Amino acid sequence: xxxxxxxxxxxxxxxxxxxxxxxxxxxxxxxxxxxxxxxxxxxxxxxxxxxxxxxxxxxxxxxxxxxxxxxxxxxxxxxxxxxxxxxxxxxxxxxxxxxxxxxxxxxxxxxxxxxxxxxxxxxxxxxxxxxxxxxxxxxxxxxxxxxxxxxxxxxxxxxxxxxxxxxxxxxxxxxxxxxxxxxxxxxxxxxxxxxxxxxxxxxxxxxxxxxxxxxxxxxxxxxxxxxxxxxxxxxxxxxxxxxxxxxxxxxxxxxxxxxxxxxxxxxxxxxxxxxxxxxxxxxxxxxxxxxxxxxxxxxxxxxxxxxxxxxxxxxxxxxxxxxxxxxxxxxxxxxxxxxxxxxxxxxxxxxxxxxxxxxxxxxxxxxxxxxxxxxxxxxxx
Amino acid sequence: xxxxxxxxxxxxxxxxxxxxxxxxxxxxxxxxxxxxxxxxxxxxxxxx
Numbered sequence: 001x002x003x004x005x006x007x008x009x010x011x012x013x014x015x016x017x018x019x020x021x022x023x024x025x026x027x028x029x030x031x032x033x034x035x036x037x038x039x040x041x042x043x044x045x046x047x048x049x050x051x052x053x054x055x056x057x058x059x060x061x062x063x064x065x066x067x068x069x070x071x072x073x074x075x076x077x078x079x080x081x082x083x084x085x086x087x088x089x090x091x092x093x094x095x096x097x098x099x100x101x102x103x104x105x106x107x108x109x110x111x112x113x114x115x116x117x118x119x120x121x122x123x124x125x126x127x128x129x130x131x132x133x134x135x136x137x138x139x140x141x142x143x144x145x146x147x148x149x150x151x152x153x154x155x156x157x158x159x160x161x162x163x164x165x166x167x168x169x170x171x172x173x174x175x176x177x178x179x180x181x182x183x184x185x186x187x188x189x190x191x192x193x194x195x196x197x198x199x200x201x202x203x204x205x206x207x208x209x210x211x212x213x214x215x216x217x218x219x220x221x222x223x224x225x226x227x228x229x230x231x232x233x234x235x236x237x238x239x240x241x242x243x244x245x246x247x248x249x250x251x252x253x254x255x256x257x258x259x260x261x262x263x264x265x266x267x268x269x270x271x272x273x274x275x276x277x278x279x280x281x282x283x284x285x286x287x288x289x290x291x292x293x294x295x296x297x298x299x300x301x302x303x304x305x306x307x308x309x310x311x312x313x314x315x316x317x318x319x320x321x322x323x324x325x326x327x328x329x330x331x332x333x334x335x336x337x338x339x340x341x342x343x344x345x346x347x348x349x350x351x352x353x354x355x356x357x358x359x360x361x362x363x364x365x366x367x368x369x370x371x372x373x374x375x376x377x378x379x380x381x
Numbered sequence: 382x383x384x385x386x387x388x389x390x391x392x393x394x395x396x397x398x399x400x401x402x403x404x405x406x407x408x409x410x411x412x413x414x415x416x417x418x419x420x421x422x423x424x425x426x427x428x429x
Contacts, residue, residue, distance in 0.1 A: 101410075105406075105407040105410035105411055105414075106407055108403045108404075108406060108407045108410075109400065109404060109407065112399045112402075112403040112404070113400075115395075115396075115399050116396050118395065119391070119392035119393075119396050120392065122388060122392055122395075123388045123389070123392055126385070126387075126388040132384065132387055135388070136391075201414070201419075202419040202421075203414065203419055204414075204417045204419040204420065206413075206417035207413045207414055207417045207419075210413055210417070211410065211413065214413065215409075218405070218406070218409060219402055219406070222398075222402055223398070223402070357403065360403065360406070361399060361403055364399050364402050364406075365395060365399045368394070368395055368398035368399050368402065369391065371398075372390075372391055372394040372395060372398065373391070376387070376390065376391070377382075378382075
């Protein structure tokens with residue numbers, strides 16, 4: 001009886017006895033994510049479940065990511081199968097208004113320039129010793145697009161999913177801090193003061209409905225490996241623009257997106273187990289992710305400068321910074337920066353066009369990358 | 382394929398490919414706008 005009592009009491013303390021410094025450190029990191037999400041309001045929809053998932057997975061013996069663990073089930077069936085990010089893409093498509101881009105289509109090129117950071121970071125990642133597919137997963141942080149980063153890293157480097165996702169979402173929320181110094185460093189005051197004319201080219205409903213269909217067929221034919229990414233975004237947008245499936249559109253952008261965001265966040269947190277996360281490689285991923293978003297901004301602004309030159313000074317290069325996928329945050333950053341130098345400058349609509357281009361650009365960049373990898377024989381068909 | 386051949390090939394194809402696809406998309410948007418131009422809805426009274 002006495003020994004049974006002692007054994008029973010010992011069982012109560014097993015968790016504490018197995019608590020290592022790594023678990024404690026990760027619980028602190030998770031608490032930091034919760035603080036950023038709850039107190040600072042940085043991407044709370046993701047950082048709160050990620051932070052909580054990270055706490056759960058670092059409780060010794062709870063085995064949340066074990067073979068029959070609660071988080072493992074959702075991870076295996078939702079993340080590894082790529083279903084979660086794709087369902088989120090449908091919601092993103094249903095929420096996105098491509099009208100500013102349709103009104104001013106040449107601005108879409110800024111959305112391509114805003115993805116160059118992905119490919120430049122790929123080279124940096126290879127230079128610091130990441131192997132090929134790991135480097136691809138790190139570089140995709142430069143898409144500045146959480147679901148794309150999750151889609152690619154869960155496919156090719158699932159062991160880095162936690163670090164890549166945390167970097168992607170954290171830096172996206174820090175865009176208002178990361179972008180302005182780069183924008184100022186690469187432009188002259190004269191350029192920042194340029195007032196862009198109003199582009200008012202109304203778009204017919206037929207064009208808005210045909211746009212997602214045409215993009216899906218054309219882009220998927222060119223980059224078939226990216227068809228799931230492109231197709232889901234455009235399906236959501238078609239539901240929005242057609243106006244005939246209001247219930248499906250509403251479910252995609254609300255109930256489905258909310259449930260999947262919760263489960264996805266928990267699963268990402270679940271990959272942040274001390275043994276996996278506390279490695280030098282994680283710090284490198286975070287550093288390279290930061291560089292990737294900085295490079296996106298820099299190339300976008302430089303491309304904006306080139307367009308400014310080619311159009312005889314009609315384009316304010318600042319809008320190039322909005323060619324990333326952080327929508328509509330980076331468009332707002334451009335508007336605020338422009339207004340600092342010229343109160344008569346209203347760059348918001350132009351920046352929104354570039355930002356919508358960045359949303360499509362990030363998906364296209366990932367699609368091109370996946371198809372090139374397939375063509376090079378690095379990944380299977 | 383060695384690391385650097387892989388890196389430069391993917392970087393160049395990625396940048397050029399993304400730019401090319403988006404440029405063609407911009408042309409397709411212009412084509413759609415030409416084929417289906419915006420027509421403001423006539424006021425209700427006029428339609429009668």
